[in-house]
Amino acid sequence: MIELILPAVASCIVAFFVVFLMTPLLIKFLGKRNLVVKDVNKKEDVMVVRPGGPSIIIGIIASEIVLYAFLQLNEILAIIITTSAAFVIGYIDDRKVMGGWFKPVALAFAAIPIIALGAYDSNLAFPLFGTVQIPVLYLALIVFMIPITGNTINSIDVLNGVASGFMVIASFSLSICLFIVQNYEIAIVSLPLGFVSLAFYKYHKVPSKIFPGDSGALTFGAMYGTIAIVGGVEILAAVALLPAVINSFLFLSSVKRIVEHRQIKGKPVEHTDDFLLKATDDKTAPVTLVRLILAGGPLSEKQVGFAIFKLAIFSGILAIITAFMMGVSF
């Protein structure tokens, strides 16, 4: 355990400062090339640059290379390759609008390096009841897991700072869970995700100076999913991600098909005269997490973001309780 402190500290410093220092340069670069979109939740015509994915992926790769120099784990290679593939998929979607099926299918292929490198354990661990061996079924779980986590984080990227702020809470909760179940090496491998998210949040929070875009959101989600698999903490990861899962579940159960947000005509949220967010009465609009939060009355963008963070903290606490329950069996 003591020998892991140096790689942990070094990778966290690299993860945080690479993103912290690179993102302002990326903002200038994207601004010069006019790669901007309108921030629809601002009263004035505010344009924000995107995508922030490049600085996120460079921070992740740099910090994981530092860890690989110390630990030489196949799990680290799996994280680097799968996360990089997810970034490329997201970047393609950022530059050219693809169909609703493109991302899930492409992300399923991004999961293949995890299988090829053998960076998984086919025993699925549950709290209180122990483990179940599902060798073939587990391969299907790996292929499904990356598209699910990637698109789940992407679907919650609807307001300033939400995707990165949510990722800070979920990923640190997952790291704590990994420490509790005594998977110290993967716990340390997971820490850069929290620090990369934290550094990016500095520029993504209200009012955003940069949006992560699909390349950033899919990078966050794919790395989170890969950590869950290589760390053997799939159930804990699902619990920590519950608010985002709820958002995807509500969306899918109301539209009843896999579809891009931009293809939905009904608007779940609109603005009041003083530009607060409020839920619409549109029956064709999908039910989303933000719409349910706003059901109690109009709120500012910042207030909705904090409401989502409160839910993330609650599910993070549930994940930590579940991690303690892993050590108990009937």
Next chain:
Amino acid sequence: MKFGLFGFLFGMWLLIIVGGGIVVTILGPISISGFGEFDWFIGSVIKAIIAIILVVIWILILSKLKNLIFKKEIKS
């Protein structure tokens, strides 16, 4: 926001814990013999079918729970 979303989160968490117990209890002991080298494959297919059925049941319960907690919000 009141407690609706927190209640839904908690409900989902309980369903995961209970669902995990059912998966371990039902899928865990399944072992097929008598098909030679295909034992593992047939066993895996049976486990996969049961797992899919359990996931469908889980989603149906979740939908009921959603309708119960967010009745007013979803209708509006």
